[in-house]
Amino acid sequence: MRVLGVQAVVGVARCVGCGRREGVLCGSCSDEMRSADPREAPRPLDRLLCALDYSGAARSLVLDLKLRGRSGAAPPLVDRMADELARSGSRARVVTWVPGRRRETRRRGFDHAAVLAHGVARRTGLPARPLLDRVGGVFDQTSLSAADRWLNLEAAFTAGRCREPVLVVDDLVTTGATLRSCARALAEAGSLGVEALVACSAQAR
Numbered sequence: 001m002r003v004l005g006v007q008a009v010v011g012v013a014r015c016v017g018c019g020r021r022e023g024v025l026c027g028s029c030s031d032e033m034r035s036a037d038p039r040e041a042p043r044p045l046d047r048l049l050c051a052l053d054y055s056g057a058a059r060s061l062v063l064d065l066k067l068r069g070r071s072g073a074a075p076p077l078v079d080r081m082a083d084e085l086a087r088s089g090s091r092a093r094v095v096t097w098v099p100g101r102r103r104e105t106r107r108r109g110f111d112h113a114a115v116l117a118h119g120v121a122r123r124t125g126l127p128a129r130p131l132l133d134r135v136g137g138v139f140d141q142t143s144l145s146a147a148d149r150w151l152n153l154e155a156a157f158t159a160g161r162c163r164e165p166v167l168v169v170d171d172l173v174t175t176g177a178t179l180r181s182c183a184r185a186l187a188e189a190g191s192l193g194v195e196a197l198v199a200c201s202a203q204a205r
């Protein structure tokens with residue numbers, strides 16, 4: 001019995017904010033996560049909805065999900081995203097996501113934005129569909145300036161046919177170049193409006 005008890009304690013995840021064994025995110029660290037400031041949507045995106053500021057525990061959750069492949073970091077982010085969507089009165093009828101790079105997705109074992117999108121879809125009752133594809137030959141974004149990111153992302157995505165308003169989900173927005181590129185591809189594929197919902201918003205340097 002004692003061994004089982006120890007295992008049960010060890011099995012409880014540490015909070016990404018304070019390290020206490022109270023699950024992925026404890027109540028007080030959850031309360032301290034800052035809401036994101038409203039952001040203007042880069043055309044042709046109709047709206048850009050951001051749940052959290054990319055700092056503190058919110059940043060740790062995104063990094064756990066994306067870099068460390070911990071899908072358990074997704075639910076607290078999905079909760080805030082679903083709240084933001086409910087407040088905003090979205091017109092979307094389909095949820096999709098910014099597809100990850102294949103190599104990173106393979107290494108992680110899942111597409112992190114897809115996990116968030118499916119979580120949001122479950123919460124809203126909307127269907128989740130893989131509408132977007134990456135076009136090859138795009139350089140690693142992290143080494144590029146904000147201006148170069150915009151150029152780099154022109155036509156970086158293609159979209160499947162869709163005749164409904166779409167919600168594109170991603171983990172993080174910085175310049176907005178990726179979402180702009182996705183919105184353009186979806187608009188060309190016939191979507192009747194494109195909104196975006198991201199877990200976190202970071203200002204571009």
Ligand SMILES: [Zn+2]
Pocket residue numbers: 015016017018019020025026027028029030
């Ligand atoms: Zn905590």
